[in-house]
Amino acid sequence: MxxxxxxxxxxxxxxxxxxxxxxxxxxxxxxxxxxxxxxxxxxxxxxxxxxxxxxxxxxxxxxxxxxxxxxxxxxxxxxxxxxxxxxxxxxxxxxxxxxxxxxxxxxxxxxxxxxxxxxxxxxxxxxxxxxxxxRHLAAIMRAKQLIEEGALGRILSFSFHYRHDSDIDPARFVGWKQDATVCGAGTLFDLGSHAIDLCRHLCGEFASISGKSHIAFDTHKQKDGSLWQTNADEAFYMTATLECGAVGQISVSKLAHGTEDGLSFEVYGTGGALRYSLAECDILYYMDASSPKLPLGGTSGFTAIPASGRYPAPGGAFPAVKAPQGWLRGHIHGMYLYLDAVASGTHFSPDFADGAQIQRIMAAAMKSDAEGGKEVQI
Ligand SMILES: NC(=O)c1ccc[n+]([C@@H]2O[C@H](COP(=O)([O-])OP(=O)(O)OC[C@H]3O[C@@H](n4cnc5c(N)ncnc54)[C@H](O)[C@@H]3O)[C@@H](O)[C@H]2O)c1
Structure with a gap:
């Protein structure tokens, strides 16, 4: 049974x-x-x-x-x-x-x-x-595999961005995610935690970080017409160095018109590059630097990898491989992996130690911000 x-x-x-x-x-x-x-x-x-x-x-x-x-x-x-x-x-x-x-x-x-x-x-x-x-979107799982297979060579640089437009309107107070006493830290915790997790998951452990927070609107209007004094960052910009020596940027913002759930990243290595955007979340773009550029561009440039329908067994049979799947599919796969680990008594990742390490990196970014952007060792 x-x-x-x-x-x-x-x-x-x-x-x-x-x-x-x-x-x-x-x-x-x-x-x-x-x-x-x-x-x-x-x-x-x-x-x-x-x-x-x-x-x-x-x-x-x-x-x-x-x-x-x-x-x-x-x-x-x-x-x-x-x-x-x-x-x-x-x-x-x-x-x-x-x-x-x-x-x-x-x-x-x-x-x-x-x-x-x-x-x-x-x-x-x-x-x-x-x-x-x-982490549990098929395209991100493929990105992780490609990096582990050495397809990018040595990772040199990266940029991870997560942008929303929810704080751009000072006539609107969005709720507890704008209140530091409930959210802890605004955009850094809400979007930055995701971006830092992905960067660490794909590119490796953080060595140091510097950060700069941004509040663009000192007040936001609440539903009853009274003014809310902004107490949580509306954007947070970071530069990070990883233990592997790669250097890159992580920026998160809720002040970005034209964005919906605007998570995207680029990773550049000695052997190639990866690009991804949640707006096109079923597709991973990979560039193999050994592809010839001649004649007329040869086969160089990015290849679009349609990852989403190809979850490993026992997933992947539904819906059809060709069907676009989306953000929710990553949540479903994460839930599957977690409950399967509980049922079988095996380890699940990201675990509480991973969660703690991400808090540690965010705390270092906040310390850097408080100290005028000084680089903080993790
Ligand atoms: N992983 C993701 O994709 C993702 C996306 C959005 C939010 N989140 C996270 O999920 C969490 C919830 O966010 P949300 O957007 O669903 O919030 P929400 O405001 O939509 O819902 C919060 C719920 O918690 C209930 N609640 C509040 N305090 C409670 C308490 N002490 N005991 C029991 N219930 C309580 C509220 O009644 C409400 O039902 C947050 O930590 C948020 O950062 C994750």
């Missing part, structure tokens, strides 16, 4: 729904699936909201207290989808109760919190993960 995992989701906004959808869709995307999983219950701050969602989506238990959900012996996995400042307390209590924990990014709001959770998860041998979902 297959092992069954009961998941309890804490927080049911945009990401709670994304995770619940991912769990429900696993049997469609993975066949055979070696385990079964379902959302047993959800927890939000509103009794009515929790009850309504459970009725609409068929979940058994509605909670308003995360501690009560954690104490429920029927729940195997605690999945944290709440605002950033709440992650530590919920994850800490879940680890104390011996539960496996999947936590949304950014892992915590400080390096100290992240270190404490990573140490506790390791001590208890619990399988825990942080949702850096972009």
């Amino acid at each position: 297959k092992k069954h995992l009961n998941v309890g989701i804490v927080g049911f906004g945009a990401m709670g729904k994304t995770h619940a959808y991912s769990i429900a869709s696993l049997p469609y995307f993975y066949s055979p699936l070696e385990f079964t999983a379902s959302v047993h219950g959800i927890c939000t701050t509103s009794k009515e909201k929790s009850a309504r969602i459970c009725e609409e989506l068929g979940f058994a238990r509605a909670y308003t207290d995360a501690q009560e959900m954690i104490a429920d012996p029927e729940i195997d996995v605690i999945d944290i989808c709440t605002p950033n400042v709440t992650h530590f307390e919920i994850a800490n209590a879940a680890l104390d109760a011996g539960k496996s924990v999947l936590c949304e990014k950014p892992f915590t709001v400080s390096y100290a919190q992240a270190q404490a959770l990573a140490a506790k998860a390791a001590d208890q041998g619990l399988i825990c993960g942080v949702v850096y979902n972009n």
